[in-house]
Amino acid sequence: MSRLNTVYYVCALAGGALLVLQFLLGLLGLEHHGFDLGHLHAADTLNLLSVRALAAGLAFFGLLGMLTQAWGGGAGLALVAAAAAGTASALAVAAAQRQLRRLERDGTVRLERAVGEAATVYLSIPGGMARPGKVHLALQGRTVELQAVSLHPLSTGADVVVVDVVGPDTVEVTSLPPETSTES
Secondary structure, three states, X not given: OOHHHHHHHHHHHHHHHHHHHHHHHHHOOOHHHHHOOOOOOOOOOOOOOOHHHHHHHHHHHHHHHHHHHHOOOOHHHHHXXXXXXXXXXXXXXXXXXXXXXXXXXXXXXXXXXXXXOEEEEEEOXXXXXXXXXXXXXXXXXXXXXXXXXXXOOEOOOOEEEEEEEEEOOEEEEEEOOOOOOOOO
């Protein structure tokens, strides 16, 4: 076995072993308890230096290098093919990890974040805080429809602001003051 073939073999073995180890840790549920070697990332960056991406890169570098030489490719061709396969697999794993991290985000609407937000009355609010109407407002990147009460009657289409959360799906609103003109 040539030296280059030995390098390919060691890379394939080391990368494959790390991938199998991470898979087994995930099956045992140890991945999220400090044993996850692949979460060395920051926010939404494409992290090519995570252990998963590096392990995949090593494994495919070694496998394609050995395969190219076994099929009669020269040392130069094997090195280029191995480097391309290693880079492509590291990029693919890093991109997949990035997409999976995006799925982990909590999409729960937090009603307390509605306080201070502008809304529009969808179904008129009778006033007196007795019976609710409905409002539409943009909250956490989406349009939500909430029940709303008010001290004063508000008609459909009125611009309002949320002043309090009074129930699990109900907010208190008040009308927005009319815009004052700055023209002289």
